[in-house]
Amino acid sequence: MRSNNEQMDQRRKAVLTPNYATQPIQIEKGVGCRVWDADGTAYLDLMGGIATAVLGHCHPKVTAAMERQAHKLWHVSNLYGTGPQVELAERLAQFCFADRFFFCNSGAEANEAALKLSRRYARDQGEDRFEFIAFEGGFHGRTLFTLSATGTPAYWQGFEPLVPGFHHVPYGDLEATQSRLSEKTAAIIVEPVQGEGGVHPAPAGFLTGLRELADHNGCLLIMDEVQTGIGRTGELFAHQISEVEPDLMTLAKALGNGLPIGALCSTERVAHSLVPGTHGSTFGGNPIAAAAACAVIDELTQEGVLDHAQKVGAYLGQELEDLANRLGPEKIVESRGKGHLRAIELTRPVGPVIEACRNSGVLVISAGEKILRLTPPLTLSREEVDEGVRTIEKAIIETALVDTE
Numbered sequence: 106m107r108s109n110n111e112q113m114d115q116r117r118k119a120v121l122t123p124n125y126a127t128q129p130i131q132i133e134k135g136v137g138c139r140v141w142d143a144d145g146t147a148y149l150d151l152m153g154g155i156a157t158a159v160l161g162h163c164h165p166k167v168t169a170a171m172e173r174q175a176h177k178l179w180h181v182s183n184l185y186g187t188g189p190q191v192e193l194a195e196r197l198a199q200f201c202f203a204d205r206f207f208f209c210n211s212g213a214e215a216n217e218a219a220l221k222l223s224r225r226y227a228r229d230q231g232e233d234r235f236e237f238i239a240f241e242g243g244f245h246g247r248t249l250f251t252l253s254a255t256g257t258p259a260y261w262q263g264f265e266p267l268v269p270g271f272h273h274v275p276y277g278d279l280e281a282t283q284s285r286l287s288e289k290t291a292a293i294i295v296e297p298v299q300g301e302g303g304v305h306p307a308p309a310g311f312l313t314g315l316r317e318l319a320d321h322n323g324c325l326l327i328m329d330e331v332q333t334g335i336g337r338t339g340e341l342f343a344h345q346i347s348e349v350e351p352d353l354m355t356l357a358k359a360l361g362n363g364l365p366i367g368a369l370c371s372t373e374r375v376a377h378s379l380v381p382g383t384h385g386s387t388f389g390g391n392p393i394a395a396a397a398a399c400a401v402i403d404e405l406t407q408e409g410v411l412d413h414a415q416k417v418g419a420y421l422g423q424e425l426e427d428l429a430n431r432l433g434p435e436k437i438v439e440s441r442g443k444g445h446l447r448a449i450e451l452t453r454p455v456g457p458v459i460e461a462c463r464n465s466g467v468l469v470i471s472a473g474e475k476i477l478r479l480t481p482p483l484t485l486s487r488e489e490v491d492e493g494v495r496t497i498e499k500a501i502i503e504t505a506l507v508d509t510e
């Protein structure tokens with residue numbers, strides 16, 4: 106008899122579009138850093154919904170906030186004010202450079218808004234700035250504008266022509282950035298750590314250099330913190346470690362701990378270009394999603410929560426570094442990352458390692474053909490780090506053996 110996972114997999118394949126490389130298990134339940142599949146098998150979740158379940162699955166305080174709001178009001182559109190999105194904006198303003206917030210539903214939508222606002226702002230200043238500098242390996246979303254900002258040509262294939270005006274330069278290269286800046290540049294868009302592109306933290310001085318270049322040129326600096334924001338790298342926002350302040354920042358993923366919500370965070374000066382009628386989103390700032398996000402910010406800014414995350418994040422980094430040293434350059438090229446956004450670059454394709462980890466009860470993801478990525482909840486314990494790293498080590502050794510047989 107076929108297992109529940111197999112049956113569900115077959116049903117899924119019959120009705121859903123085939124655009125995802127979905128694993129052959131169906132996840133039914135999650136608590137903290139564990140999830141359970143349709144056959145009752147438990148997994149240690151080191152991917153946390155691709156960097157969304159920042160406080161772990163079904164966090165009691167986020168669930169309670171969402172439930173309270175669900176009994177009060179679900180949705181009325183932005184033609185009326187609603188409390189939770191104002192409360193969320195006030196909370197975010199307390200902890201970052203921004204004074205104004207536009208809420209939406211995803212990372213792509215937040216970046217779309219940032220790119221549109223950059224052009225609109227320039228035009229309001231009487232300048233014809235419509236170009237953007239983005240980075241090779243960068244990822245900004247799947248809408249056509251954000252896809253055009255994305256610096257991996259494989260994602261463009263079949264969708265051309267892209268939105269004109271993007272220049273992609275090597276990540277970390279200030280000279281190349283400078284060479285592409287002109288009086289037509291509306292903004293530079295950058296991730297403080299490239300996530301999808303292979304977990305590459307910005308080299309020292311890069312973000313500060315971009316700020317200086319943007320100021321000198323007169324264009325805006327957009328920090329895409331969709332993956333790095335909300336504590337992922339140990340700071341509430343990853344750029345804060347460099348003491349650089351962007352003009353615009355985008356958030357999504359972890360903001361709602363898995364409930365869909367995105368945000369464009371802007372300085373007062375720039376935000377004023379979004380006058381009534383210029384931009385919008387039916388579900389943006391939805392009361393339930395915003396109430397959940399308020400609970401996320403409240404929990405993460407409680408004393409000790411980010412401290413714990415920083416300690417365990419550093420421990421995770423050290424354990425992966427030790428693993429790279431133990432297995433050596435024959436199997437691992439490098440371990441890198443920050444906080445709870447980590448990667449090990451393998452010498453072989455990562456697919457079989459991900460499968461072997463799953464078969465041993467640990468969920469991990471890739472960030473490129475040979476890169477194993479970890480984006481676990483910040484509530485991960487040291488014991489769970491040990492369990493995860495042990496399983497990853499075993500999987501790398503076993504799959505390398507099969508490869509050489």
Ligand SMILES: Cc1ncc(COP(=O)(O)O)c(C=O)c1O
Nearest residue numbers: 211212213244245246300331332
């Ligand atoms: C840095 C970054 N920006 C934007 C996006 C797009 O976000 P979404 O999938 O919510 O549209 C992602 C998604 O992985 C991301 O990592």
